[in-house]
Amino acid sequence: MPDTAPRTLGAHKGLALLVLCAQLFLDSMDVSLMGVALPEIKQDLGLGPETLQWIISGYAVAYGGFLLLGGRAADLFGRRRLFFWATAVFALVSLGGGLVSDGTLLVVSRVIKGIAAAFIAPAAMSIITTTFKEGPERTRAMGIFSLTGASGYAAGLVFSGVLTELHWRLIFFVPFVVASLVLAVTNYAVAPDRPRTGERPGFDAAGALTATAGVLLLVLGLVRAPEVGWGSTATLGSLIAAVVLLVVFVVIQQRRTDPLLPLRIFRSRTLSTANTVGLVWAGATIGWQFIALLYLQQVLGYSALQAGLAIVPMAAAILLAVNLAPKLINRSGLRPAAVLGLLLQGGGILLFLRTGTDSNYPSVLLPALIVHGLGNGTSFLAFNIAAVSGVKNEDQGLATALVTAALQLGGGIGVAVGAAVLTGVGGASPSLSAYHWAFLVAAIFSAVGLVAAALGLGAPKAEAGETADAGGDGAPATAADLQKDPA
Known part of the structure; x- marks a missing residue:
């Protein structure tokens, strides 16, 4: 229009x-x-x-x-x-x-x-x-x-x-x-x-089919594993089929001149690291949240609404962190912000090891939620910016999809692993010890992300012309631009 x-x-x-x-x-x-x-x-x-x-x-x-x-x-x-x-x-x-x-x-x-x-x-x-x-x-x-x-x-x-x-x-x-x-x-x-100039790239239908089917089966297997069992035919069949399809997808991408996912994009260490950090970040925070909400309801006896309201201070801490993080990033760079954020995120999860069967909310739960939220918001902004830094304009949609997919996959893995730890340690009715083990595993996800961020998140080195667009600001066309160049 x-x-x-x-x-x-x-x-x-x-x-x-x-x-x-x-x-x-x-x-x-x-x-x-x-x-x-x-x-x-x-x-x-x-x-x-x-x-x-x-x-x-x-x-x-x-x-x-x-x-x-x-x-x-x-x-x-x-x-x-x-x-x-x-x-x-x-x-x-x-x-x-x-x-x-x-x-x-x-x-x-x-x-x-x-x-x-x-x-x-x-x-x-x-x-x-x-x-x-x-x-x-x-x-x-x-x-x-x-x-x-x-x-x-x-x-x-x-x-x-x-x-x-x-x-x-x-x-x-x-x-x-x-x-x-x-x-x-x-x-x-x-x-x-x-408007695009020149010939429009072909659409990689085979790549789209294998990638979509592979990721669908991978997420499906992870989502259903806690319910039907990790050794079940449904879980193993989904995961094996997903791996086969994704391998076929990579082969297709290597052979096509206009692939759905140009593998060259992973040559950027910053982008690759950001996606790795995003995956384990989601594994930590989504896995921990799944476990924490179960703990609040099944151990402390909170209702679903009470459990939701209980973690609102964490959301408020995230809002505060995301509002302050740009200043830290502009002053110190992406790596310090990501490392500090993941350190706080993991520290907040570890504070849940203090929980008991009758934990006091203000003194035990609230500090852990706030610390986790501050780290969560700070690290989230840092690795999301890193995931699209130095990427060509024509690949920005792909770069944002990759980091969002990493978050979705990481969340599925975090929930599946958390559920497996709860049932593996505590059986059908998890004990307090089982919850503590699950919290510890979630904190390990944060620790892996911290190490990855410390080693791989530096200043992105964009090649000449990668982020520049007409006008030099990487902006999409305006109406005035279209009138000047209707082609």
């Missing part, structure tokens, strides 16, 4: 960031929105445990599986265009999910929403990285973007309880309203995609 009047991108940078952050807030909120509502959905629709699990898992599996395809599609077909249409799908399936009364259709709506989110996330983040110049400007924008994600997740934990008290269908209708508002202003707020 072309603009009706010339405008400069600078006048709309803030509005563009607001629109992108609003959708990220919605995506993050949607992840945590479902948990508290499941008992009400079960009672109202008469659903079984497996269907309820897939209301959660269907979104996670689809989101993780389609991220790489979504990121490359944004680079090839236009970031604003993809963001717009994926948000439209997200809004429609949110509305549909609130209207249906069949469990299968509800799961289908969640799967489609996960696919839409997998196209939205890399498009939104790559719009930011190509709109804001690398350095303090991008660091600040990424800080606001990260802060929005953290606040959305925390809001979901609280709103899920409030909305469910009114009616569980509101957890579908509210995202529909927000996504519709984002959709209404996207084409005004976000600058048009710069």
